[in-house]
Amino acid sequence: MLERLHFDNRFTAELPGDPERANYRRQVQGACYARVAPTPVAAPRLVAFSPEAASLLDLSAADCLSEAFVQIFAGNRLLPGMDPYATCYGGHQFGHWAGQLGDGRAINLGEVVNKRGERYTLQLKGAGPTPFSRTADGLAVLRSSVREFLCSEAMFHLGIPTTRALSLVATGEQVVRDMFYDGNPKREPGAIVCRVSRSFTRFGHFQLLAARNDVELLRRLLDYTLRTDFPELRAPDEETYLRWFAEVCRRTADLVVGWMRVGFVHGVMNTDNMSVLGETIDYGPYGWLEAFDPGWTPNTTDADGRRYCFGNQPRIAHWNLAQLGNALHPLIGSAEPLNAALETFAERYTASWRDMMAGKLGLQALDGAGDEALVADLFALLGADETDMTIFFRTLGALPITDEAVGAGFFNDAFYSPATIGEDHAARLVAWLARYRARVAADALPMQVRRARMAHSNPRYVLRNYLAQLAIDAAEQGNYAPVHELLDVLRHPYSEQPGRERYAEKRPDWARNRPGCSMLSCSS
Ligand code: AMP
Ligand code: MG
Numbered sequence: 001m002l003e004r005l006h007f008d009n010r011f012t013a014e015l016p017g018d019p020e021r022a023n024y025r026r027q028v029q030g031a032c033y034a035r036v037a038p039t040p041v042a043a044p045r046l047v048a049f050s051p052e053a054a055s056l057l058d059l060s061a062a063d064c065l066s067e068a069f070v071q072i073f074a075g076n077r078l079l080p081g082m083d084p085y086a087t088c089y090g091g092h093q094f095g096h097w098a099g100q101l102g103d104g105r106a107i108n109l110g111e112v113v114n115k116r117g118e119r120y121t122l123q124l125k126g127a128g129p130t131p132f133s134r135t136a137d138g139l140a141v142l143r144s145s146v147r148e149f150l151c152s153e154a155m156f157h158l159g160i161p162t163t164r165a166l167s168l169v170a171t172g173e174q175v176v177r178d179m180f181y182d183g184n185p186k187r188e189p190g191a192i193v194c195r196v197s198r199s200f201t202r203f204g205h206f207q208l209l210a211a212r213n214d215v216e217l218l219r220r221l222l223d224y225t226l227r228t229d230f231p232e233l234r235a236p237d238e239e240t241y242l243r244w245f246a247e248v249c250r251r252t253a254d255l256v257v258g259w260m261r262v263g264f265v266h267g268v269m270n271t272d273n274m275s276v277l278g279e280t281i282d283y284g285p286y287g288w289l290e291a292f293d294p295g296w297t298p299n300t301t302d303a304d305g306r307r308y309c310f311g312n313q314p315r316i317a318h319w320n321l322a323q324l325g326n327a328l329h330p331l332i333g334s335a336e337p338l339n340a341a342l343e344t345f346a347e348r349y350t351a352s353w354r355d356m357m358a359g360k361l362g363l364q365a366l367d368g369a370g371d372e373a374l375v376a377d378l379f380a381l382l383g384a385d386e387t388d389m390t391i392f393f394r395t396l397g398a399l400p401i402t403d404e405a406v407g408a409g410f411f412n413d414a415f416y417s418p419a420t421i422g423e424d425h426a427a428r429l430v431a432w433l434a435r436y437r438a439r440v441a442a443d444a445l446p447m448q449v450r451r452a453r454m455a456h457s458n459p460r461y462v463l464r465n466y467l468a469q470l471a472i473d474a475a476e477q478g479n480y481a482p483v484h485e486l487l488d489v490l491r492h493p494y495s496e497q498p499g500r501e502r503y504a505e506k507r508p509d510w511a512r513n514r515p516g517c518s519m520l521s522c523s524s
Helices: 010-014 051-056 067-073 142-158 203-211 215-229 238-262 310-332 335-361 368-384 389-396 408-414 423-442 447-457 465-476 481-489
Strands: 033-035 045-049 085-087 090-093 096-100 106-113 119-125 164-177 186-197
Touching: 010 033, 010 085, 010 106, 010 215, 045 051, 045 067, 045 142, 045 481, 051 142, 051 164, 067 164, 090 203, 096 203, 142 164, 142 186, 142 465, 142 481, 203 215, 203 310, 215 238, 215 310, 238 310, 238 335, 310 335, 335 368, 335 423, 335 447, 368 423, 389 408, 389 447, 408 423, 465 481
Parallel strands: none
Antiparallel strands: 033 085, 045 164, 085 106, 090 096, 106 119, 119 186, 164 186
16 A cells, blocks of 8 residues: 555645755755655664554555555655655744744655545654754654654544654664753664644744745745645635634634643744644643643743743744734735734634633533633642642542532542642632532533533543653663553543553652653753
């Protein structure tokens, strides 16, 4: 089947590329991409593949286990129809305009059209330098590739838009990384993930063209994006551009609401890490909330400003969208309609967030100031005494609503220090539970429906940071079984999985301060 994959590369067919074919670092002007081949690797080994991502390409498990597969997705072999290239984009990093960035270690292999006529771009991450690699090596290490692979698929199974991960291949080569930028470089095993998405176009693709005042190419890229990924918006004119921008605002709002629902912190929400499709993209120093804390970020590179901490994500998404809006200004000619479209974000975010919270609490809808206070008081409680967000909500879904004797102890599994929960805190939680019970009783949802709604809003299994780290530790020793097991657990995040309870437990104490479990950097 691999040989029969049907490639139809519209991005390179319809958009201008850099005429220069040599692979050296440079500014690429007047082009959306530069052709570049993956760098072959010594001894590739398949670590894992995702059967669900493979099925998007009509590939079977047998295809993915073949020798051809590992060679192709290590970048050692091209299939007929592949036409590899790296794309050109810019972006704001930590709030500052960074100029040209581009795919410094991502190479698109081409676009596959599957049996259903759906189009997917295949992209290798870590397959060697490109014209956009700047001062870096174009490679990726196993630790961050395991994280990207697992989290992409976990996010998909949670029902949150994301780029997908088809494969994870160890290259058999070593890569030097200074994990915490503290003068301690080490050799680490290299790896390559093949990502799959309908499009990898980022806010930064438009931003760079606008910053260079290349209005003609800006328009071409947007018209191309409309044709390929937003065909429902039709005619490319000013009205359509504004409707498109509003649609990106809506999708981004829903995306961040999804993250807030499951306790995901992206970690590096630079504008070059924002997909115009509203997908989660670029899994770097991301993390999952353990003890609820809006100020938490796993990214040590961001420890001072905490720009990208959990609670800031909606505000940052809005800021990033404003930058995309600025990039569209040359096509619209005035700021006012863009600002009006940008309002879509706040409106949609508020509405989606309320729906989401109603789901988490098992209510039909949030209703008025009383419900707002109920939610705010709950989050204040969760933040006050190290309470695991995921376990708390899952436990809340099992709360016997009519049994008023149930107290704070019911939530012991969610407390990081159950022995030290003070009487005060326990009493506040019990008081909150009484309000919650009354609110549920007043809601018209039948109990079964409420429970089902909560079970689908509150995952049992998420990719806890320490679980990912344990899988990485094993993979670095050549044992890939824990990666497979974790991938399998995360395929059914909302289901009870008897025998796999340990994957749903709170972070053990040894992992509290261990690098990789609680601290990550952009070094990957
Ligand atoms: P990130 O922080 O991963 O979103 O990366 C920001 C920019 O740096 C993007 O243009 C990446 O392609 C580039 N980049 C990150 N790591 C590497 C690397 N090891 N080699 C080349 N480029 C990289
Ligand atoms: Mg990036």
